[in-house]
Amino acid sequence: MSGHSKWATHKRGKAINDSKRSQIFTKLTRAITIAARDGGGDPDANPKLRLALEKAHDASMPKENIQKAIDKGTGRAEGSSYEEITYEGYGPMGVAFMVTTVTDNRNRTVSELRNIFSRHGGSLGSAGSTAYIFNPDPANPSFYIDIEEQGVADSLNNLYDALDDQEDVQDIHTNFRVPESEGE
Numbered sequence: 001m002s003g004h005s006k007w008a009t010h011k012r013g014k015a016i017n018d019s020k021r022s023q024i025f026t027k028l029t030r031a032i033t034i035a036a037r038d039g040g041g042d043p044d045a046n047p048k049l050r051l052a053l054e055k056a057h058d059a060s061m062p063k064e065n066i067q068k069a070i071d072k073g074t075g076r077a078e079g080s081s082y083e084e085i086t087y088e089g090y091g092p093m094g095v096a097f098m099v100t101t102v103t104d105n106r107n108r109t110v111s112e113l114r115n116i117f118s119r120h121g122g123s124l125g126s127a128g129s130t131a132y133i134f135n136p137d138p139a140n141p142s143f144y145i146d147i148e149e150q151g152v153a154d155s156l157n158n159l160y161d162a163l164d165d166q167e168d169v170q171d172i173h174t175n176f177r178v179p180e181s182e183g184e
Contacts, residue, residue: 028056029069030102034084036073088130091122091159095145096130100171109168120159141175153178
């Protein structure tokens, strides 16, 4: 109950929503910058940029922010230099993870990812350690690991969520699945 001022309740809810929106905008800005840097600033000639712009429009990102990101990627504006890096690692039960990041600081990102993996019972692997599982299409790994135990499934889901909450992470691919029980 707010008492005399309903603004206090509204302010807390707004702060949470603004924080989530800011995190989404940061990820989208980096994706747009990388796409513009790699393929140019014309969305008609750059499908990666077109996809990033569609995601930005779906998230109601302001046009000024989109244009700044494109300008930064094409070199028309000064700013941080972002690079796209793929990290590979293993979670509990030997489950493979492939994590694509966009960062302006490699050392900070690898340190944060190593910390997330170790906190959740996994380890960051070397380059190529899981790539064979996710080639040629990362969304369709060459094999899956079925997780029967609920505790392990929860642990893997917590690792996935922690990676997803990390600011630099763009995409996460994994090769585990939880089989559906027939009794439900």
